[in-house]
Amino acid sequence: xxxxxxxxxxxxxxxxxxxxxxxxxxxxxxxxxxxxxxxxxxxxxxxxxxxxxxxxxxxxxxxxxxxxxxxxxxxxxxxxxxxxxxxxxxxxxxxxxxxxxxxxxxxxxxxxxxxxxxxxxxxxxxxxxxxxxxxxxxxxxxxxxxxxxxxxxxxxxxxxxxxxxxxxxxxxxxxxxxxxxxxxxxxxxxxxxxxxxxxxxxxxxxxxxxxxxxxxxxxxxxxxxxxxxxxxxxxxxxxxxxxxxxxxxxxxxxxxxxxxxxxxxxxxxxxxxxxxxxxxxxxxxxxxxxxxxxxxxxxxxxxxxxxxxxxxxxxxxxxxxxxxxxxxxxxxxxxxxxxxxxxxxxxxxxxxxxxxxxxxxxxxxxxxxxxxxxxxxxxxxxxxxxxxxxxxxxxxxxxxxxxxxxxxxxxxxxxxxxxxxxxxxxxxxxxxxxxxxxxxxxxxxxxxxxxxxxxxxxxxxxxxxxxxxxxxxxxxxxxxxxxxxxxxxxxxxxxxxxxxxxxxxxxxxxxxxxxxxxxxxxxxxxxxxxxxxxxxxxxxxxxxxxxxxxxxxxxxxxxxxxxxxxxxxxxxxxxxxxxxxxxxxxxxxxxxxxxxxxxxxxxxxxxxxxxxxxxxxxxxxxxxxxxxxxxxxxxxxxxxxxxxxxxxxxxxxxxxxxxxxxxxxxxxxxxxxxxxxxxxxxxxxxxxxxxxxxxxxxxxxxxxxxxxxxxxxxxxxxxxxxxxxxxxxxxxxxxxxxxxxxx
Ligand code: BGC
Numbered sequence: 001x002x003x004x005x006x007x008x009x010x011x012x013x014x015x016x017x018x019x020x021x022x023x024x025x026x027x028x029x030x031x032x033x034x035x036x037x038x039x040x041x042x043x044x045x046x047x048x049x050x051x052x053x054x055x056x057x058x059x060x061x062x063x064x065x066x067x068x069x070x071x072x073x074x075x076x077x078x079x080x081x082x083x084x085x086x087x088x089x090x091x092x093x094x095x096x097x098x099x100x101x102x103x104x105x106x107x108x109x110x111x112x113x114x115x116x117x118x119x120x121x122x123x124x125x126x127x128x129x130x131x132x133x134x135x136x137x138x139x140x141x142x143x144x145x146x147x148x149x150x151x152x153x154x155x156x157x158x159x160x161x162x163x164x165x166x167x168x169x170x171x172x173x174x175x176x177x178x179x180x181x182x183x184x185x186x187x188x189x190x191x192x193x194x195x196x197x198x199x200x201x202x203x204x205x206x207x208x209x210x211x212x213x214x215x216x217x218x219x220x221x222x223x224x225x226x227x228x229x230x231x232x233x234x235x236x237x238x239x240x241x242x243x244x245x246x247x248x249x250x251x252x253x254x255x256x257x258x259x260x261x262x263x264x265x266x267x268x269x270x271x272x273x274x275x276x277x278x279x280x281x282x283x284x285x286x287x288x289x290x291x292x293x294x295x296x297x298x299x300x301x302x303x304x305x306x307x308x309x310x311x312x313x314x315x316x317x318x319x320x321x322x323x324x325x326x327x328x329x330x331x332x333x334x335x336x337x338x339x340x341x342x343x344x345x346x347x348x349x350x351x352x353x354x355x356x357x358x359x360x361x362x363x364x365x366x367x368x369x370x371x372x373x374x375x376x377x378x379x380x381x382x383x384x385x386x387x388x389x390x391x392x393x394x395x396x397x398x399x400x401x402x403x404x405x406x407x408x409x410x411x412x413x414x415x416x417x418x419x420x421x422x423x424x425x426x427x428x429x430x431x432x433x434x435x436x437x438x439x440x441x442x443x444x445x446x447x448x449x450x451x452x453x454x455x456x457x458x459x460x461x462x463x464x465x466x467x468x469x470x471x472x473x474x475x476x477x478x479x480x481x482x483x484x485x486x487x488x489x490x491x492x493x494x495x496x497x498x499x500x501x502x503x504x505x506x507x508x509x510x511x512x513x514x515x516x517x518x519x520x521x522x523x524x525x526x527x528x529x530x531x532x533x534x535x536x537x538x539x540x541x542x543x544x545x546x547x548x549x550x551x552x553x554x555x556x557x558x559x560x561x562x563x564x565x566x567x568x569x570x571x572x573x574x575x576x577x578x579x580x581x582x583x584x585x586x587x588x589x590x591x592x593x594x595x596x597x598x599x600x601x602x603x604x605x606x607x608x609x610x611x612x613x614x615x616x617x618x619x620x621x622x623x624x625x626x627x628x629x630x631x632x633x634x635x636x637x638x639x640x641x642x643x644x645x646x647x648x649x650x651x652x653x654x655x656x657x658x659x660x661x662x663x664x665x666x667x668x669x670x671x672x673x674x675x676x677x678x679x680x681x682x683x684x685x686x687x688x689x690x691x692x693x694x695x696x697x698x699x700x701x702x703x704x705x706x707x708x709x710x711x712x713x714x715x716x717x718x719x720x721x722x723x724x725x726x727x728x729x730x731x732x733x734x735x736x737x738x739x740x741x742x743x
Contacts, residue, residue, distance in 0.1 A: 030361070031352045034106065035345060038079070040334075042104055044327045046082035046348045047313075049111070049287060051322045053084055055092055068092055077103025080327075082319060082351055083155070083287075087112045090368040093152035097364040106352070107360035109206065111155035111287075115174060115426030116140075118147030120380040120547060121436075124424040124485075124524055125160060125186070127391035127543035129176035130565040130621070132658055132680060134189040140387060141193025143380050145205045150371040154358060155206040156194060157254060159187040161241035162211055166579035167572060168221025170492030173425050173524030173544070175216065177568030178581040178618060180237055181677050184244035191248040199251065200359025202367075203374060209245035211256030211289060213271055214238045218258055221578065223493045226259045232670060235705040237583075239275065246280040251354050253286050255317065257295065264299050266292040272316025285350040287319040288312060294323035305329050310338045318347040381548050385437075388545040388552020393565035394622040400476060400516040400537040402559025402624060409443065409450045410474035410515075412467060412506065413481070414457040415522050416440055424544030425489025425524055436547040439480065439520060442554025450478075455506070458484060462502030467509050477510045478518045478557070481532055485544045488524025497528040497575040507535040520553065526569045530615055541567070559624060559653075566621035566658050566724070570614035577610055582618035582725035583673040586664075619660050619677070619724035625651025625687065629659075632721045634733040639742055641702070641733060643678075644694045645721040649685035657683045659693045662725060664718040666732075669706055675725055678702075695721070699739055712740045 038046070053076070055066035068088070075081065077099040084096065088110070097107045116122045122140050131137075141158075148156055163180050164172040176183035187209060196204035214234060218225035229238075242253070253276060255265040265271060266288050276282045293312040294305060302308035309325035310333050320326045333339045355361065394401065403409065415421050419436035443450045451474065455466040458481070471477045481503050487494065510517045519536035521529060524544050533539055542553050555561040572580045591600030593611055600606025632645040649655040659682075662675040679695040703712035714737045722728025 027353060027356045030356055031349050034352055035348055038104075038348070040331065042079035043344055043348050044330055045079040045104070046106065046351050047319055047326045047330075047344070048081050048324065049083040049085055049109075049319055049321045050081040051085050054086060055088055068095055073099040076100050076108065079104030079106065081108060082106075083109035083111060085111050085321065087151040087153050089152045090150065090366045090371065094365040097360075101364050107355060107364040109155045109351075109355065109358075109360075110153050111157060111208075112148065112151070112153040113158065113426055114144050114148045114153065114156040115158050115160070116424060116546065117427040118144045118151055119428060120144075120147060120377070120384050121423050121427040122384050122387045123391045123546045123549065124173050124426070124544045125175055126173050126177055126524065126569070127545060128387060129182055129186055129568040130393050130543070131387065131390035132182065132566055132568070132682065133390060134185055136387060136390060137186050137189035138193040139383060141190040142196070143383055145194045145196070146203050146371060146374050147380070148205050149203070149366055150368070150375060152366070153205065154360065155208065155252070157208045157210060158194065159190040159207065159209065159245070160211065161187045161209050161245060162216035162256070163238055163241065164216035164569070165581040166216070166221035167497055167526040167569065168493050168495060168575065168578050169216060169218060170223060170488045170494065170525065171490055172216070172526070172569065173488040174490075178570065178583070179568055179677055180240045182568050184241035187241050188244045188248035191245055191250045195249060195251060199357055200362070202359070202363060202370075206251035206354060206358050208252040208254050208287065209242055209250045210254035212253050212265060212276065213242055213256065214260055215256035215258055221493050223491055224257045228261055231708060232705045235710065242276070243280055246276070246282045251284045251357065253282060253284065254289055255286060255292070257289050257292050259299060264292075264296055264301060266317055267296060267301070267311040267315030269315045277316070283350070283353065285318045285354045286316060288317045288321045290321050291323040293317060293320045293325045306333060309333060313339055313343055313347060318350045384546050384548035385552045385555070388549040389555050389561040390564040391543060392545065392553050392556055392563075393541040393567055393620075394538070394556070394563040395541055395571070395616050395620070396533055396536060396539040397622055397624075398537045400518050401540070401557055403448060403476060403518075403557055406449065407475040408473070409448050410470040410477045411440055411443065411450050411452045412455045412470060412477060412479040414454055415480035415482070416478070416520070417452055417454070421485060421522065422545055422547060422549040424485050424546060425492075427546070437550035439478075439550045439553060442550035442552070443478070443557070445551060446554045446558040446560055448554070448558060456502060458482070458503060459501040462505055464505065464509050467506055468513060471510050471513050471515045474515065476516045476518060478520060479506060479510065480520050480522060481507070481529070482521040482523035482527060485522070485524055494525070495575065497526070497572065497578070499527065499529055499532060504531050504535075507532055511535050518557070526571045528572050528574050528615075530573050533615060541565075562654050562656055563621065563623050564656050566619050567616060568618065570618050571616040573615050574610040577607060577612055580614060582614065583676050585671045586674050587671075614726070617724050617726040619658070619722075620726070621658070623653075623655050623657070625649055625653040625655045627655050627657045627685070627723065629721065629723070629728070632729050632731055634719050634731045636699075636733055636735060636739050639699050640696045641699060642694060642696050643719060643721050644692065646690055647683055647685065647693050648690040649687055652687050654687065655685040657685060657723065659683055659695065660722055660724065661695050661697065662720045662722060662728070663702065665702065665704070665713075666716040666718055668704065668713060668715075670704070672704060675720065677725070699735060699742075702735065714740050
């Protein structure tokens with residue numbers, strides 16, 4: 001029977017592969033047919049994403065209002081654009097696609113950044129990563145896909161797969177944090193959610209893996225700045241999430257703005273042609289970032305637009321976003337032999353392939369009613385609330401949380417009652433579409449006796465008398481700290497991560513009155529809040545939690561939901577210690593924090609005025625119960641290493657423990673990270689319950705790259721099965737030559 005099942009499964013897989021192969025052949029045939037009937041100008045049109053053509057009332061907040069300019073539609077029909085950027089609503093989407101189909105006969109990709117928000121705003125990606133939950137990531141992207149279509153977009157520039165080690169870099173908000181594995185898993189789950197199993201089913205859209213690659217390593221954490229790195233680091237840290245995205249079938253890839261080892265990513269054929277297409281086998285399309293082709297001139301590698309177009313196209317950029325170097329100059333480039341017709345045709349092929357896979361030729365227009373039916377706003381809001389619950393991280397708790405029933409709460413700070421400030425750097429920024437819950441709303445909804453007094457703004461006025469009056473009239477003070485969301489995201493690098501304005505004065509005032517202080521920190525990046533962490537009785541990292549954020553955070557604060565989030569970045573003691581990441585490499589003079597040397601000893605690798613370690617490390621997050629690890633073990637079994645532990649909930653409430661596995665290669669030919677995450681598992685534990693947890697990791701995961709070759713070397717490894725990247729009992733295992741060979 002077992003054999004028969006296996007045979008049936010194998011047959012089904014074969015049939016699926018044949019179907020898939022046939023569909024692929026059909027796509028290629030249609031691509032060639034389409035290509036063969038295009039004029040040279042129409043081919044160039046396919047290579048351009050135009051940023052104009054917005055409705056007449058585009059200045060209003062609702063970009064779907066108003067009619068499109070007939071001249072724009074005429075240009076669409078003539079095949080002047082392969083794509084346009086921005087949401088214009090379904091009827092304008094349909095007008096564009098009709099004009100395109102009646103004219104050149106090729107529908108347009110209509111793209112927008114649905115990063116953590118289409119209509120419903122979910123927490124920012126950095127917060128979402130802290131949920132460590134693939135199903136949540138996938139469900140959210142899938143909900144955003146339908147909402148995107150209903151806004152008139154069939155393409156999103158998401159997910160951002162930039163591993164970000166430096167909290168000064170504002171765009172750390174847009175990705176999964178400092179860990180390639182978490183970033184890659186989140187990206188792949190989002191791609192599955194956006195694209196579904198069939199992108200052409202009318203409910204999904206094309207995704208875009210960006211910013212390829214190493215953008216998060218820009219010097220000094222300054223946006224758009226240059227990157228220099230070794231091939232080993234590129235391949236072991238920055239490329240893996242992109243490889244996972246390609247394996248997940250991502251339709252498009254966007255190179256980053258910066259220069260990589262002196263060559264801008266927007267013309268970097270090593271990255272785009274050799275690695276992405278050659279090694280990873282990517283056959284979708286690439287699109288430059290915003291005007292990044294023209295920026296090759298500012299980089300100082302192109303003399304003019306013509307030069308920029310030649311470098312970018314030959315380097316591997318299929319479609320140019322916004323700037324018009326391709327359409328304006330490629331004709332003469334072909335005439336002068338600077339680019340070949342084949343290079344242009346291949347770029348058009350890549351674009352057409354995505355359009356066919358997306359089903360645009362067979363279903364160019366959208367059905368607004370059907371989409372409206374497919375969207376359940378209440379379910380999406382419930383999902384956004386679940387995301388907010390699961391992405392906030394409880395960093396400190398001396399017992400002030402969960403809020404006890406019946407306590408009188410004084411709620412302070414402008415962020416506590418601002419629905420705008422819940423949103424985050426890539427929200428739709430439209431408050432009218434749905435209800436945005438503030439922390440005040442959330443606490444009220446959960447039945448808390450709450451008295452809101454603004455008393456201070458984050459960076460402006462501080463009324464300490466108002467703080468005192470409100471605090472004295474309450475049992476507990478809940479106060480909002482951190483930063484405004486407008487200070488993170490693109491173009492928002494910060495040199496100061498310490499809390500600004502009079503925030504610490506507020507915390508100290510509350511403390512001086514003997515009232516418990518629950519600090520809720522909002523913001524799009526790790527911050528250096530040592531003073532607050534010392535002063536507050538409880539500290540919740542709420543990030544930018546999205547439109548339903550207030551509800552979600554309040555659910556955790558009141559204990560309606562158990563804390564679930566764990567950091568995917570390290571929280572620094574001071575800005576000057578950034579970049580700070582748990583997976584830093586070992587040194588010849590390792591430092592240690594001791595009572596005698598709280599910053600580390602002189603002549604070891606440390607600072608003389610701040611700890612070089614994290615205040616709260618990667619993987620960290622508290623629950624309302626206590627969890628104990630025992631019997632940790634590691635065994636090598638065939639092609640896998642099996643890590644295990646008995647995990648016991650020794651407290652009185654439910655636990656959702658995130659069991660993490662870290663490994664260090666003890667002796668290698670190049671220095672290796674002090675710890676690297678290799679796996680994790682979420683375990684639900686009732687009060688008093690113990691579970692045996694096993695995490696299996698393929699032997700192939702323990703390799704590294706040297707001289708361009710990734711290999712696993714036999715030898716000893718240290719391992720930890722632990723609740724975060726700084727704790728756990730040391731285990732050891734050995735991979736023999738036979739283990740390495742058998743993988
Ligand atoms: C950003 C991209 C984004 C693009 C289009 C650029 O400035 O770097 O992440 O996808 O704009 O909005």
